[in-house]
Amino acid sequence: MTDMMIAAPLAAALAAKGYDSLTPVQQAVIAPDLAGRDALVSAQTGSGKTVAFGLAMAGEVLGGADRLLFAETPLSLIIAPTRELAQQVARELGWLYADAGAQIATCVGGMDYRNERRALERGAHIVVGTPGRLRDHIERGSLDLSALKVAVLDEADEMLDLGFAEDLEFILSNAPEERRTLMFSATVPKEIEALAGTFQRDAVRLQTQGEAKQHGDIEYRALNVTARDKEHAIFNVLRFYEARTAIVFCKTRANVNHLLARMGNRGFQVVALSGELSQSERMHALQALRDGRARVCIATDVAARGIDLPGLELVVHADLPSNPETLLHRSGRTGRAGKKGTSVLIVPPAEFRKAGRILQGAKVTAEWAKPPSADEVQERDDARLMEHQALAEAPGDEAALAQALLERYGAEQVSAAFIRLWREGRSAPEVLHDALPPPAASAPRPRGEFGESVWFTISVGHEGRAEARWLLPKICDAVGITKQEIGAIRVQQDRSFVQIAKAVAGRFAETAELEPGLTMTRMAGEPDLARPERPRPAPRADRADRAPRPERAERADRPARTYTPKPSRFVEDDAAPAAAESAAKPWAKRDEGDAPRKPYARRDDGDAPRKPYAKRAEGDAKPWASRDGAERKPYAKREDAPRKPYEKRDSDAYSAKPRASDAAPKRSWNDADAGDAPRKPYAKRSDGPAKPYVKRDEADADRKPRWKAGDKPAPKAAASRARAEKGPESKPFRSSGFKSHGAGKAGDDKPGRATGFKSHATARPAKPKAAPMDARDTSKRFVPPKKK
Structure with missing residues (x-):
C-alpha cells in the first residue's frame, strides 16, 4: 500500500x-x-x-x-x-x-x-x-x-x-x-x-x-420454471444453497409482503426491507441480518441499493430486473471484496426473451438450468449433515449421556432420531414440474406452417364462454410449455380443439385435467373443422298437399311491372313525358265529394305561361269577405282623417280632469261621513304662502324656534329653565332608540321617551313608598320557627 x-x-x-x-x-x-x-x-x-x-x-x-x-x-x-x-x-x-x-x-x-x-x-x-x-x-x-x-x-x-x-x-x-x-x-x-x-x-x-468484465466473482444462473412453480423454485433454491445470508429481490412492496408471509409459514428466518417500513424497522431488519438472527432478506430495488451485508452469498431475483443496470446493482450485493457469490434469476416461460436481453445488456453470461428438485435438495441437505463439524469433534461432558442413550435405545435408533431432529427445523423441499429449456433463436416460420403436431380436444366451447386467450395460459401451465409449442386453437359450440407440437405432446396424458371440470383428451387424428351445412327446414304438414309455387319467370299471365319514378317538383326532367302530369289524379277535398279539382300546372312549364304580375289600383281593391259571406268595411288609411293638432297645456291653469271614478268620490281616511262632498282640486304650493307648521294637539301653542349654533344660552340650560317654569307635567317625550329607554316616572324631572320597543313604556305613576317599619311593631317581622 x-x-x-x-x-x-x-x-x-x-x-x-x-x-x-x-x-x-x-x-x-x-x-x-x-x-x-x-x-x-x-x-x-x-x-x-x-x-x-x-x-x-x-x-x-x-x-x-x-x-x-x-x-x-x-x-x-x-x-x-x-x-x-x-x-x-x-x-x-x-x-x-x-x-x-x-x-x-x-x-x-x-x-x-x-x-x-x-x-x-x-x-x-x-x-x-x-x-x-x-x-x-x-x-x-x-x-x-x-x-x-x-x-x-x-x-x-x-x-x-x-x-x-x-x-x-x-x-x-x-x-x-x-x-x-x-x-x-x-x-x-x-x-x-x-x-x-x-x-x-x-x-x-x-x-x-x-x-470491462462485470462481476468476475459472481456466478450467474438462470432457472427456467413454470409459472405455477415460481415460488416453490425460490424455496428450493434457498434450501439448496443454505447460504449464511441471502437476499431476494421483488419489484413491488406487495410482492415483498406476499413472499414474506409464504416464507415465514415455511419456517425460514426472514425479514423484509421495503420503503413502507419506518426507519427504525429497517434498521432492526438489517441488524438482525448482521447478528445472524435472520438469514433471508426480502427487499425491493430501492431499499437494498448500496447496502453491504456481511456474509451475503446468494442473491435471488424473484422478479426480473427492469434493465441491465438494475441487474448489476442487485447482484453486486454479493461477491464483494474478493469473495464468491451466486446470482440466481427465476425465469418463467413468458420472460425467456426478456431475461436474454437483460443478460446481454449487462455483458454477463448465465448458465441456464432447471431449479433444484426435491431429491437434489434432500441429497445436498444429507451431505451437509454428514460433514457437520459436530460429528467430527470428540465427546466431551456429554459422553455419559451419549453412552446412556446408546445402551437404552441402540445406535440405529439414536442416529434416526438425530436425523429427524436435523430435518425438523428446516422447510421441506417442494416437488416441481418439469420445465422446457429456453428455446433457441430460430428464423421465424412462415405463417400457417406449424410442423408435426398432435390434436387434443377440450371439454368446453362457446356454450361455456371459452376463448383462445383464456385456454392458452391454462394449457401452458398444465405441463410447462410455451405458446411457441401451441398451434391452432379452434373453439366450437360445445368443445374446442388445440394443436400441440409433437415434440412436447408426450408431456400430456391421454386425458389431462387442466382445472376442475376442464379436461383435455388426445385425439387419434385431425378434427374435422369444416362448418356443417345447415339442414333445410322440413315442409309443413298443412302445406304438403299444395302444389309448388311457380317461379316468377314462368308466370307469363302476369305482365311485367314497370316502375316509373315520380317527377320531382324541384328538379326538371326533360325526358319525362308530359302526359304523366296530365294523367295524375286531381286532388279533391275530403268534404267536397266528387267535385273536380283544377289540374296542377307547373310554373315553369312552357305550355302554360305564368300570368305577369300587375299592380292593383287603389280603387280596384277587392273588399275582403268573411267566411260567412258578410262583407267587411273597406280599410281606410289614417291620413284620410285629419288628426287633432297637439296643444300644449298650460301648467298654471291645470285642473284635475274629471274621471269616471270621480262620480263617487272616495272617502277620506279620517272622515267617515264625507258623503257626496266634492274633491278639493289640487293647487300647487307656489300659488300662495305655505301654511305654517302647527302641532296636531297644540293648535294654539306657538312653535318653538329652532336653536342655532352660537346662540346663548346653551340648549340644555334653556331646556332646564323651560322645564322649571312650566313644571314637570309639560315634559315632552324623547325619540326612542334602545330597549332601555323607558318612560319617566311620576314625580321625576326626567322626561318620558317615545315608545318603539317592548320596554319603551309611557310614563307610569310612581309607586307609593312604604312607610318605615316601626321597631316596636312585630306584626310583620320575620320570626324563625322554633326547633322541636
Missing part, C-alpha cells in the same frame, strides 16, 4: 482494519494528477468505492494536518440515495477518519430532526445524508454550505432514477462554485454524463479495469 499518497491518520486506520493493498478504484482516485480535480468514477459494486472517495477527499478535509480542529460549517458533503446507504457510508468514514478526530453528522429521513440539528450546531467536518433531508436543513437554516470544499455523489444514477435531480441542483447551488465535486456510480448512463457536465468542471473520467 502506497503510504506516501495517503495521510498518516488514514493509513493507520487502513492498517488497523486489515488492508494489505488497495483496490483498483482506490488506487486510481489517489493518483497525483487527480489532486484537486473533479472526477466521474465508475466501478463495479463491492470494489470499495466508499473508502475510495474517503481517501480522495482527504486533501480538502484534512488540509495537510493530522488532526482536525473545530469546524463551524461542514468541509465535506456526501449525498446518498437511501437511508441505509447513508448510514453505511457514515460508519465507513467513521473508522477511516477516527484518528483524525473528524466529527461526522448524518441527515436522513425518518430520524429525529432535532438531534440532527444539534449535531450540526456542535460542529461537523463531514455531513452524510439523503437529498430530501439535506434540502430541509438548508431551507431551515440549520445547514450552512458556505465553506464546503468537496461534495461527493454516491450512486448518482440511482438518485436520478428516484427523481432527486431537482434536490441535487438545489443543494449544489447553495455550495461554493470553487468546490470539488466527485461522482461515483457502478454504471454511467447518458443521464449521469449530462449531470456531470452540469455540476462538474473539467471532470476526469475514471473507468476501472473491473468494469
Whole structure:
C-alpha cells in the first residue's frame, strides 16, 4: 500500500482494519494528477468505492494536518440515495477518519430532526445524508454550505432514477462554485454524463479495469420454471444453497409482503426491507441480518441499493430486473471484496426473451438450468449433515449421556432420531414440474406452417364462454410449455380443439385435467373443422298437399311491372313525358265529394305561361269577405282623417280632469261621513304662502324656534329653565332608540321617551313608598320557627 499518497491518520486506520493493498478504484482516485480535480468514477459494486472517495477527499478535509480542529460549517458533503446507504457510508468514514478526530453528522429521513440539528450546531467536518433531508436543513437554516470544499455523489444514477435531480441542483447551488465535486456510480448512463457536465468542471473520467468484465466473482444462473412453480423454485433454491445470508429481490412492496408471509409459514428466518417500513424497522431488519438472527432478506430495488451485508452469498431475483443496470446493482450485493457469490434469476416461460436481453445488456453470461428438485435438495441437505463439524469433534461432558442413550435405545435408533431432529427445523423441499429449456433463436416460420403436431380436444366451447386467450395460459401451465409449442386453437359450440407440437405432446396424458371440470383428451387424428351445412327446414304438414309455387319467370299471365319514378317538383326532367302530369289524379277535398279539382300546372312549364304580375289600383281593391259571406268595411288609411293638432297645456291653469271614478268620490281616511262632498282640486304650493307648521294637539301653542349654533344660552340650560317654569307635567317625550329607554316616572324631572320597543313604556305613576317599619311593631317581622 502506497503510504506516501495517503495521510498518516488514514493509513493507520487502513492498517488497523486489515488492508494489505488497495483496490483498483482506490488506487486510481489517489493518483497525483487527480489532486484537486473533479472526477466521474465508475466501478463495479463491492470494489470499495466508499473508502475510495474517503481517501480522495482527504486533501480538502484534512488540509495537510493530522488532526482536525473545530469546524463551524461542514468541509465535506456526501449525498446518498437511501437511508441505509447513508448510514453505511457514515460508519465507513467513521473508522477511516477516527484518528483524525473528524466529527461526522448524518441527515436522513425518518430520524429525529432535532438531534440532527444539534449535531450540526456542535460542529461537523463531514455531513452524510439523503437529498430530501439535506434540502430541509438548508431551507431551515440549520445547514450552512458556505465553506464546503468537496461534495461527493454516491450512486448518482440511482438518485436520478428516484427523481432527486431537482434536490441535487438545489443543494449544489447553495455550495461554493470553487468546490470539488466527485461522482461515483457502478454504471454511467447518458443521464449521469449530462449531470456531470452540469455540476462538474473539467471532470476526469475514471473507468476501472473491473468494469470491462462485470462481476468476475459472481456466478450467474438462470432457472427456467413454470409459472405455477415460481415460488416453490425460490424455496428450493434457498434450501439448496443454505447460504449464511441471502437476499431476494421483488419489484413491488406487495410482492415483498406476499413472499414474506409464504416464507415465514415455511419456517425460514426472514425479514423484509421495503420503503413502507419506518426507519427504525429497517434498521432492526438489517441488524438482525448482521447478528445472524435472520438469514433471508426480502427487499425491493430501492431499499437494498448500496447496502453491504456481511456474509451475503446468494442473491435471488424473484422478479426480473427492469434493465441491465438494475441487474448489476442487485447482484453486486454479493461477491464483494474478493469473495464468491451466486446470482440466481427465476425465469418463467413468458420472460425467456426478456431475461436474454437483460443478460446481454449487462455483458454477463448465465448458465441456464432447471431449479433444484426435491431429491437434489434432500441429497445436498444429507451431505451437509454428514460433514457437520459436530460429528467430527470428540465427546466431551456429554459422553455419559451419549453412552446412556446408546445402551437404552441402540445406535440405529439414536442416529434416526438425530436425523429427524436435523430435518425438523428446516422447510421441506417442494416437488416441481418439469420445465422446457429456453428455446433457441430460430428464423421465424412462415405463417400457417406449424410442423408435426398432435390434436387434443377440450371439454368446453362457446356454450361455456371459452376463448383462445383464456385456454392458452391454462394449457401452458398444465405441463410447462410455451405458446411457441401451441398451434391452432379452434373453439366450437360445445368443445374446442388445440394443436400441440409433437415434440412436447408426450408431456400430456391421454386425458389431462387442466382445472376442475376442464379436461383435455388426445385425439387419434385431425378434427374435422369444416362448418356443417345447415339442414333445410322440413315442409309443413298443412302445406304438403299444395302444389309448388311457380317461379316468377314462368308466370307469363302476369305482365311485367314497370316502375316509373315520380317527377320531382324541384328538379326538371326533360325526358319525362308530359302526359304523366296530365294523367295524375286531381286532388279533391275530403268534404267536397266528387267535385273536380283544377289540374296542377307547373310554373315553369312552357305550355302554360305564368300570368305577369300587375299592380292593383287603389280603387280596384277587392273588399275582403268573411267566411260567412258578410262583407267587411273597406280599410281606410289614417291620413284620410285629419288628426287633432297637439296643444300644449298650460301648467298654471291645470285642473284635475274629471274621471269616471270621480262620480263617487272616495272617502277620506279620517272622515267617515264625507258623503257626496266634492274633491278639493289640487293647487300647487307656489300659488300662495305655505301654511305654517302647527302641532296636531297644540293648535294654539306657538312653535318653538329652532336653536342655532352660537346662540346663548346653551340648549340644555334653556331646556332646564323651560322645564322649571312650566313644571314637570309639560315634559315632552324623547325619540326612542334602545330597549332601555323607558318612560319617566311620576314625580321625576326626567322626561318620558317615545315608545318603539317592548320596554319603551309611557310614563307610569310612581309607586307609593312604604312607610318605615316601626321597631316596636312585630306584626310583620320575620320570626324563625322554633326547633322541636
